[in-house]
Amino acid sequence: MSVRPPTAQQFVLGELRRAITAGRLRPGAPIRQDAVAEELGVSRVPLREALKTLQGEGLVSYQAHRGYFVESLSLDDLREAYRIRQLLEEEAVRRAAARLTGADLDRLDAAEREVERAGAAGDVLEMAAANRRFHMALFELAGMPRLIRLIQSLWDATDAYRSMYYGEGDNRARVVDEHNAVLAALRKCDVDEAVRILDAHRDHAVAALEALLEEPPS
Amino acid sequence: MSVRPPTAQQFVLGELRRAITAGRLRPGAPIRQDAVAEELGVSRVPLREALKTLQGEGLVSYQAHRGYFVESLSLDDLREAYRIRQLLEEEAVRRAAARLTGADLDRLDAAEREVERAGAAGDVLEMAAANRRFHMALFELAGMPRLIRLIQSLWDATDAYRSMYYGEGDNRARVVDEHNAVLAALRKCDVDEAVRILDAHRDHAVAALEALLEEPPS
């Protein structure tokens, strides 16, 4: 099972996502294909394919003969994305809970410990990644691949904002607490409780982001 | 406001969607880029970009260095897609109903009459298109652009099966009846009733498709 070197397209896709969600490409700004391609050391072809993927995910918009633009998520857009996530993730959790085994719970526990480890090490980026793995591991159990894909793309679209959230105050500790509360609820087979916690979590995140976005960036 | 000739990419995208949903490209089959490009009279570049879009919509899958494959929807996949549609469309209808004006209802009425006209003329294809316009007109009223995009992509993915549905027995008459029932419920501001009808409609469609897919195609 050897590791295949990633195609230029996959590389570009990752770099672009990072650049957009990290804000290095400003929302609303046009994407100069020549410049970006040169910057990344590839030609425009794989870049354009990566942009098409990002368009599908809603991270960039496209106008014929004018090109691609970094999609800026307004507060409304953000709220909408989180609302859709709520709908889809509730379904995923309920299905997952219905098929949950002890081994699954152990795996989720392990995933949660990785989140804690990253948190203890103060590695915000790794913590965000581990948090995502934890949630996806849970959702995967629903056995609905298409649903997972949709949820993933929503996470992609809101990635930048999620890292803002992780950077603030005691949010990291809160995440860990809530994960554990969800796991406890699942152990008790109390799905409603698990869903309730996750919803509260999302609501809190949205509220925190609203507060952050209100005040102009320093 | 002159009409711009569509780019090759847009043309290819439409043709591919049609070919896939009409079954002219068999599910599971690899997509030979050279052959398809020549068939459509374009080069491989716009074709590949169109395929990336379709990948995002889940109509084709992709493996690095192996290419694109027509995604075959199993019965399970179909059920999953319809379930997700149910979640998203319920949200759309509820939001739409909350902001519904008299003018909106008139527009929906007009859209419904187009469905009836196509039905009376026996034009199944046009009826399917008009039906889609009717539903989207309703969903649009929710004012959630991202939600609409997701719903559209789910409709795209299940297009082929929907036309099967329209071809069968008295399903066309049933569609018209249910549209009118939904409109009546919305007029009474009875959202729950509207949602209930739409859900029943989807359930019936899924059941009909299950029956159709069970028996081997003639």
Next chain:
DNA sequence: AGATTGGATTTTGGATCCAGTATTGATTAT
């Protein structure tokens, strides 16, 4: 006979080049 290896062929991935469209800026007229 079956599995395996090596090379020929096919197909995808990526780079470069050209054409068509949009944008920019200077020039002119009001």
Next chain:
DNA sequence: ATAATCAATACTGGATCCAAAATCCAATCT
């Protein structure tokens, strides 16, 4: 001074060409 026009420029869209990977097939070995 401002608006409109038109040429120069920049950028996107698409075609072609080359490289790299995968597939296919025959020859070889166990």
